[in-house]
Amino acid sequence: MGKRIGIVGGEEEAHCVHMKRVLEGRGAEVVVLDTNRFPARQDMTFRDDATLLGQDGLTDLHAVYVRTIFYSLPFFEADPTLGQQPGGETLFADWHVDYTAERERQSFLTSFVRALGLRGVKIVNPIESFDLHFLKLLQIAILRDAGIPVPRTCATNDPATLAAFADEVGKVVYKPVTGGASCQRLTDKDLVADRLERLRNAPAIFQEEVPGVNVRVYVVGDEVVSATIIHSDDLDYRGTETGFEPIELPPAVAEMVVRAKDLCGLAFTGADLRLRPDGEFVLLECNPSAMFLGMVQATGAPIDETLADYLLA
Ligand SMILES: Nc1ncnc2c1ncn2[C@@H]1O[C@H](COP(=O)(O)OP(=O)(O)O)[C@@H](O)[C@H]1O
Ligand SMILES: [Mg+2]
CATH class of the missing domain: 3.30.470.20 (ATP-grasp fold, B domain)
Incomplete structure (x- = not known):
């Protein structure tokens, strides 16, 4: 029997299906830790020094490919069916119950996979690295400070600071600080008082348009x-x-x-x-x-x- 490789993600998700096939084609044994089926339809246990998928102790895993893991900040559409409906911007249907359950689930899964890494399994990518994708400003700061060329950036909640940045830079785009939503050009229509005041609800990233x-x-x-x-x-x-x-x-x-x-x-x-x-x-x-x-x-x-x-x- 070849090496055992874990895949974290949805069992039917295209990349998981594909990588399973490629790895099995190389003689590997693949086990899927299905994040969609947990906790309703997949048993997982964290006990003392053991992390179990069903009764499988996963001790002999060589590596894990992480297709999907949950970031410590929740997604908008924790229930994917909600986003399809009018008013689908609802975070969770019965939000305080769902949010609590979702937070428990994410915490469990994150600790589970990180514990595998702690015990010597190669995790691709390390779970710690996933949060940086949601912390776009920190990622830009890390890259910039190391001399990597990144766009001129100003994230702010202050309309006057944005106006000054736009004056200085010329063509500007904006996107959310957590990423994910489509990136837009800043136009004169955005630079009016009642629109700018919305920055008081949440800051945004403004960047030179490269x-x-x-x-x-x-x-x-x-x-x-x-x-x-x-x-x-x-x-x-x-x-x-x-x-x-x-x-x-x-x-x-x-x-x-x-x-x-x-x-x-x-x-x-x-x-x-x-x-x-x-x-x-x-x-x-x-x-x-x-x-x-x-x-x-x-x-x-x-x-x-x-x-x-x-x-x-
Ligand atoms: N400063 C920029 N100048 C030009 N295009 C940009 C800029 N920032 C983002 N974009 C465009 O928007 C896309 C999404 O931005 P990105 O920073 O990758 O955020 P996300 O986390 O949403 O993927 C980029 O792939 C690019 O096409
Ligand atoms: Mg991107």
Whole structure:
């Protein structure tokens, strides 16, 4: 029997299904810790020095691929069916009960997987690294302080500070401090008093709009597996991709992305960059649970195979 590899995520989620198949194709035995089925339909136990999935002690796991884990900050749509309905911005249906249960569930799962790491299982990516994705400002600060080129950034709740930043920078985009929602251009319509006052409800990230095109770079371990220009007519390309164009990164840029991945505590990342018309690359973020199947299908880049190599190494 080959090595045993764990996958954390939804059993039917496309990346979990695919990686299970690739790993089994290499002779590995794969066990899925199904985050969707827990706690209603999957037994998990944390006892003294043991973490059990059903009766399986998981002691001989070689590595775990974490497709989905819960961040310590909750998602909007903890119940995914809610987001589909009018008024779907509701955080939880019966919010105080659901929120409490969800918090318990997330705490359990996070401790469970981190305890596996504590006991020597290779976790890809380390659970600690996932929170940084929700702490976009901290990630930018870490990268910036290490000399990685990032966009000029101002996150504030102060309308006057934003107005001064917009004056200084020119073209500005904005996005939530936790990320996730689509990135928008700041226009004159935003710079009016009653709209600006909304910053008093919550701060937002404002950044210089980096001109050029989006580039997605996948890194596994120290290896840049693929770098691809993603064409789109929209500022935020997600969902409106019009084409993929593989590119060769200059060695210094490849090194920069690998270093950024390390600074974020990641073993595997899909990093978002902008390639400016003057040829300079600017890093937007390193994602801890990057989707990659679309890229494998579009470009043939062996992201899945390289990730399997890394898990089995
Ligand atoms: N400063 C920026 N300049 C130009 N485009 C940006 C900028 N910030 C974000 N974008 C666009 O919006 C997308 C999402 O932003 P990103 O920082 O990756 O946040 P998220 O966490 O939501 O993925 C980027 O991939 C890019 O297409
Ligand atoms: Mg992104």
